[in-house]
Amino acid sequence: MENFRLRVFRAVAEELSFRKAAEVLHLSQPAVSQHVRALEEEAGVQLFDRARGAGHGSQISLTEAGRVLLRYANAAAETMVEARRSLAALHEEADGPLKLGASTTVAQYLLPRILGAFLKQYPQVKLSLVSGNTEQIVEAVAEKKVELGIIEGPAMRREVKTERMVQDEMVLIVSPNHVWARKGGAIEKKELAKVPLLLRERGSGSRRVVERALKKLGLPLRSLQVAMELDSTEAIISGVEAELGVGFVSLWALGKALRLGTVKVVAVKGLEMRRDFSFVRLAGAEMTGAAAAFQRFALGAAGGGNS
Structure with a gap:
C-alpha cells in the first residue's frame, strides 16, 4: 500500500547505497536510480548528495531535503502498516473461541437476539458466555477469563477500559x-x-x-x-x-x-x-478476531435503541 517510490527512497536512505538498496528490493541498480530521480523531479528537490558516489558501490549521503522527506516517509510507512492491520481485522474471517462476559440484565434481555444473529453470520465461532453482576464481569475481564464484557454500570477498575454500546x-x-x-x-x-x-x-x-x-x-x-x-x-x-x-x-x-x-x-x-450498557476490555489490549467482529456486530445490532 505504500507509494513504491517512497519505499525505494527509504531503502536507499537506509543503506546509503544504490547498489545495496537494489539488492534489498530485488531490483536492478538502474531501476533504483530511476525511481529516485523521478521522486526528486516530482518533489523539485535533490534528495541525495552523489558527489561521493561516483565510484561503483561507494556511499552517498542525504541532503537536508532528503532528511526532511525521510521523516515523513517513515511516518507514512508506519501509518500504512496500521492501516493494513485495521483493514485485515475488518475483513478477518471470525472463527475459533470467543469468551464473552455479560452482566445479568444484558445477558438476559439484550444479548440473546444479538448472539443469535451473530452466530448465524459467523457459524465458525465457538461461543462461551459468563454472566454475573457488573463487578464480577469486570473482574473476569481484568483476570483475562473473558476477552470482552458488557456491563450495566461503572467499571471501577483502572486496568480496564469501557466503551459505550447502547443507552x-x-x-x-x-x-x-x-x-x-x-x-x-x-x-x-x-x-x-x-x-x-x-x-x-x-x-x-x-x-x-x-x-x-x-x-x-x-x-x-x-x-x-x-x-x-x-x-x-x-x-x-x-x-x-x-x-x-x-x-x-x-x-x-x-x-x-x-x-x-x-x-x-x-x-x-x-x-x-x-x-450506558458498555463494552469492557483490558486497557491497552487490541480487539482482534472473533471478539473484534462481535463488538462491531453488536454495536450495529443495538444501535436501534431500546424499542
Whole structure:
C-alpha cells in the first residue's frame, strides 16, 4: 500500500547505497536510480548528495531535503502498516473461541437476539458466555477469563477500559393494583420513603445507578425501606408482580411484563436514571478476531435503541 517510490527512497536512505538498496528490493541498480530521480523531479528537490558516489558501490549521503522527506516517509510507512492491520481485522474471517462476559440484565434481555444473529453470520465461532453482576464481569475481564464484557454500570477498575454500546433507562415499576398505578401521574420523591423497595444486590451495576440517582435527588438509601435485595432483574419484576414492593429496573427488561400488563411504570418527579450498557476490555489490549467482529456486530445490532 505504500507509494513504491517512497519505499525505494527509504531503502536507499537506509543503506546509503544504490547498489545495496537494489539488492534489498530485488531490483536492478538502474531501476533504483530511476525511481529516485523521478521522486526528486516530482518533489523539485535533490534528495541525495552523489558527489561521493561516483565510484561503483561507494556511499552517498542525504541532503537536508532528503532528511526532511525521510521523516515523513517513515511516518507514512508506519501509518500504512496500521492501516493494513485495521483493514485485515475488518475483513478477518471470525472463527475459533470467543469468551464473552455479560452482566445479568444484558445477558438476559439484550444479548440473546444479538448472539443469535451473530452466530448465524459467523457459524465458525465457538461461543462461551459468563454472566454475573457488573463487578464480577469486570473482574473476569481484568483476570483475562473473558476477552470482552458488557456491563450495566461503572467499571471501577483502572486496568480496564469501557466503551459505550447502547443507552438504557432505569424506571420505577409497581403492581397494577398499587395506588400509584391507579391514580396516574408522577409521584413526589418523598412518597418513595413510604413503600417497601426491592433492590439488586451489592456489586450490581443497576444498584449503583439507582443509589447514585436517589442520593442526587436527596434520598440516601438509609432513608428508604429496603425490603429485599435480589440477585436479578427478573426477581425484582416477579417481586413487584407479587406486590412485595416497588423496584427500579431497566426498560430493556420490561417488554413482556408491559405487554401483559403485570407491572406499571410510574414516574418520580425530578428523577431520571439514564445509563450506558458498555463494552469492557483490558486497557491497552487490541480487539482482534472473533471478539473484534462481535463488538462491531453488536454495536450495529443495538444501535436501534431500546424499542
